Amino acid sequence: MSYQIEVSAKAQSEISKARIWYAEQSYGLEEKFISDLKIEIESLLDPRIEHKLFSGRTRRLLMSRFPYVIYYIRDTDRMIVHISSVLHNRQLQNIG
Numbered sequence: 001m002s003y004q005i006e007v008s009a010k011a012q013s014e015i016s017k018a019r020i021w022y023a024e025q026s027y028g029l030e031e032k033f034i035s036d037l038k039i040e041i042e043s044l045l046d047p048r049i050e051h052k053l054f055s056g057r058t059r060r061l062l063m064s065r066f067p068y069v070i071y072y073i074r075d076t077d078r079m080i081v082h083i084s085s086v087l088h089n090r091q092l093q094n095i096g
Contacts, residue, residue: 003045003074007083011071014086018068036065037086044072044081058084 007015015037023030040063043049054060054071061070071085 003047003079003081005041005045005083006080007041008085011083011086018086018088033066036063037068037070040064040070041081041083044070044074044083047074047076050074062089 015034019030019034022033040061044061051059051061057073058071059073061072062068063070067089069087069089070083071087073082073084074080075082
């Protein structure tokens with residue numbers, strides 16, 4: 001059985017805002033952001049990969065080409081990777 005991805009409404013809203021911002025910056029940049037984001041999120045399905053703990057059970061993955069951080073919890077009982085937030089790396093927020 002493999003993991004499933006679950007994206008919170010909050011994270012979906014943050015992704016939408018980032019996408020709009022990138023669309024306003026340069027034609028096609030939002031597609032590159034979304035494509036890279038999908039690749040980064042798919043990497044979380046590999047249970048052998050663990051990223052730095054941020055708070056409690058929440059871990060963070062820094063995107064490689066964009067200045068964003070993906071905050072997530074891997075629930076091994078339910079086999080779910082829960083994406084709680086996707087923030088620009090300069091945004092400070094209480095995620096946990």
